[in-house]
Amino acid sequence: MRTSIATVSLSGTLTEKLAAAARAGFDGVEIFENDLIGSPLSPEEIGERAADLGLTIDLFQPMRDIEAVPADEFARNLRRAEHKFRLMRRLGADTVLVCSSVSPYAVDDDDLAAEQLRRLADLAQEAGVRVAYEALAWGRHVSTYEHAWRIVEAADHPALGVCLDSFHILARGSDVTGIESIPGDKIFFLQLADAPQMALDVLQWSRHHRCFPGQGDLDVAGLVRAAVRAGYDGPLSLEVFNDVFRQADAGRTAVDARRSLTLLHESAGLTAPPAPVVPTGFAFVEIATADTARIAPLLTALGFSRTARHAGKPVDLWEQGEARILLNTDTGSHRPEPSLTAVGLESPDPAGASARAESLLAPVLPRRRAPGDAPLDAVAAPDGTEFFFCVTGRPAPSEGEATDSSGFAGSPVRAGWTGDFAPAPHTPAPIGITRVDHVALTQPWHHFDEATLFHRGVLGLRPHASVDLADPYGLLRSRAASNEDGTVRIALGVGASPTEDPARGGRPQHVALVTDDLVTTVRRALAAGARMLPVPPNYYDDLAAHHEFAPGELETYRDLGILYDRDEKGEFRHCYTVTTGRVFFELVERSGGYDGYGARNAPVRLAAQHALAE
Numbered sequence: 001m002r003t004s005i006a007t008v009s010l011s012g013t014l015t016e017k018l019a020a021a022a023r024a025g026f027d028g029v030e031i032f033e034n035d036l037i038g039s040p041l042s043p044e045e046i047g048e049r050a051a052d053l054g055l056t057i058d059l060f061q062p063m064r065d066i067e068a069v070p071a072d073e074f075a076r077n078l079r080r081a082e083h084k085f086r087l088m089r090r091l092g093a094d095t096v097l098v099c100s101s102v103s104p105y106a107v108d109d110d111d112l113a114a115e116q117l118r119r120l121a122d123l124a125q126e127a128g129v130r131v132a133y134e135a136l137a138w139g140r141h142v143s144t145y146e147h148a149w150r151i152v153e154a155a156d157h158p159a160l161g162v163c164l165d166s167f168h169i170l171a172r173g174s175d176v177t178g179i180e181s182i183p184g185d186k187i188f189f190l191q192l193a194d195a196p197q198m199a200l201d202v203l204q205w206s207r208h209h210r211c212f213p214g215q216g217d218l219d220v221a222g223l224v225r226a227a228v229r230a231g232y233d234g235p236l237s238l239e240v241f242n243d244v245f246r247q248a249d250a251g252r253t254a255v256d257a258r259r260s261l262t263l264l265h266e267s268a269g270l271t272a273p274p275a276p277v278v279p280t281g282f283a284f285v286e287i288a289t290a291d292t293a294r295i296a297p298l299l300t301a302l303g304f305s306r307t308a309r310h311a312g313k314p315v316d317l318w319e320q321g322e323a324r325i326l327l328n329t330d331t332g333s334h335r336p337e338p339s340l341t342a343v344g345l346e347s348p349d350p351a352g353a354s355a356r357a358e359s360l361l362a363p364v365l366p367r368r369r370a371p372g373d374a375p376l377d378a379v380a381a382p383d384g385t386e387f388f389f390c391v392t393g394r395p396a397p398s399e400g401e402a403t404d405s406s407g408f409a410g411s412p413v414r415a416g417w418t419g420d421f422a423p424a425p426h427t428p429a430p431i432g433i434t435r436v437d438h439v440a441l442t443q444p445w446h447h448f449d450e451a452t453l454f455h456r457g458v459l460g461l462r463p464h465a466s467v468d469l470a471d472p473y474g475l476l477r478s479r480a481a482s483n484e485d486g487t488v489r490i491a492l493g494v495g496a497s498p499t500e501d502p503a504r505g506g507r508p509q510h511v512a513l514v515t516d517d518l519v520t521t522v523r524r525a526l527a528a529g530a531r532m533l534p535v536p537p538n539y540y541d542d543l544a545a546h547h548e549f550a551p552g553e554l555e556t557y558r559d560l561g562i563l564y565d566r567d568e569k570g571e572f573r574h575c576y577t578v579t580t581g582r583v584f585f586e587l588v589e590r591s592g593g594y595d596g597y598g599a600r601n602a603p604v605r606l607a608a609q610h611a612l613a614e
């Protein structure tokens with residue numbers, strides 16, 4: 001279906017908003033009156049600008065407090081409407097949105113509302129425009145779509161229909177199946193917005209916390225399906241009032257919005273992008289550092305060995321079990337401190353994953369690869385982290401196929417990305433780490449919703465509930481996304497962080513590593529010289545109040561700085577290294593199907609990191 005976006009959803013001047021919407025691939029826009037009033041361009045010039053950009057003006061809005069008012073008030077409203085209808089002709093907009101009245105003069109009289117809307121529609125018809133009546137969830141007497149439709153049906157005028165807005169409908173918990181009994185040609189417009197579930201006054205909720213479909217908790221796709229079944233064939237238009245988007249870069253927001261609509265088309269059973277490809281594990285985590293000496297000793301103490309070096313680039317592969325870390329010293333001058341720059345995801349279909357990413361407007365990265373390297377498909381996430389779709393340990397090609405000088409088969413059938421690496425002599429000294437558990441990526445505060453949608457839509461992960469974690473200097477919001485069996489887990493965090501140091505390039509990220517026996521692994525790490533994060537004794541007093549431990553168990557945890565959590569399924573033991581540059585490591589032991597991340601311990605960890613950074 002055609003796509004549209006309300007100018008209120010984007011930041012900037014009207015011309016900036018139009019340009020951003022067009023660049024992101026929208027077909028049309030809803031023009032908010034305030035954007036027009038504040039523009040130096042005449043209505044004709046705005047219409048021309050939109051047309052030059054290939055955008056239609058699908059809606060002009062809003063007109064307020066029109067209906068069910070005393071006669072003298074209504075006469076003034078008609079005068080105002082006449083003026084606006086002329087403006088719409090100059091602009092080239094043929095539909096106007098009329099919100100249900102919030103006026104103190106409005107009376108609870110459906111017959112009067114229908115009669116006055118009919119007279120408004122007469123005037124609109126003369127001016128060659130149509131009126132779409134929308135029930136605001138906080139309308140004085142009309143606050144549901146069913147009620148708005150009863151009035152429109154009674155008015156029975158060809159230039160009068162309803163505007164359905166998913167926020168107003170779903171925020172009130174209305175049943176959307178009633179939409180199917182509205183004739184499709186009387187649904188003049190469909191506005192779409194999602195929102196996180198909040199126990200908030202509905203007006204405040206609507207004006208500040210709307211988000212793009214797929215970023216909140218409302219079933220926007222179900223509503224779209226109902227409207228399509230009713231026969232609606234107009235644009236799917238995003239109308240998102242959001243404090244963050246009002247400040248963010250309009251170009252980026254428009255791309256995020258357009259991605260949301262593509263995913264909405266998919267979940268509503270309309271057109272679908274290439275199918276999602278769910279990753280099946282971590283292939284590698286890449287840390288960039290100008291100087292490997294900054295991080296190599298820690299990796300060694302954690303039991304990693306440098307097993308291979310890239311044939312053509314200054315990149316070392318460090319391995320232990322199935323945990324693989326790339327140390328990349330090709331950082332340029334802007335990233336001297338160790339930082340987490342890329343994640344390799346095991347993909348059953350890298351080309352398919354890349355095709356989906358591209359159709360969802362994810363920035364597909366230039367290959368920057370030498371001829372002969374294994375092809376790697378990669379995209380940039382909203383925080384700049386590069387995600388590679390790869391296959392590790394692809395079976396060696398059969399006898400007789402061409403091999404290159406390194407002994408590996410030539411492209412395209414070669415041993416996956418590891419085929420680009422030449423083995424390095426090493427003596428393994430593992431300490432029990434088996435694989436990567438999760439990667440924690442801190443997000444720029446104004447890209448959190450975008451990042452959630454990206455990880456779900458582009459990477460094929462399922463987002464979990466968002467949790468708020470107390471930090472001595474603020475609140476950290478964290479939201480994990482994972483595949484079904486938990487072999488890929490990414491924790492997205494945003495908010496103040498005690499160890500944030502802009503001079504070092506931002507907040508720390510971390511890599512969590514799995515061990516089946518944390519106590520033994522930590523002892524070995526400490527013996528090998530790893531510096532672990534000290535945990536205050538008060539934490540263990542508190543732990544003793546909450547749980548019973550075997551004799552000596554709690555003391556062991558206290559000695560080693562191990563944190564503990566339990567859920568209905570199992571137990572979680574974890575601890576942290578100190579931070580190096582922008583990176584630290586977590587060691588985790590999950591047992592019995594524990595599915596969380598130790599959220600209750602996060603405030604202690606954040607405080608401990610802060611204490612150390614002082």
Ligand SMILES: O=C(O)c1ccc(O)c(O)c1
Nearest residue numbers: 062097099134165207239
């Ligand atoms: O918040 C408002 O006033 C408002 C205005 C126009 C809309 O379409 C809407 O959904 C809300």
Ligand SMILES: [Mg+2]
Nearest residue numbers: 134165191239
């Ligand atoms: Mg609306």
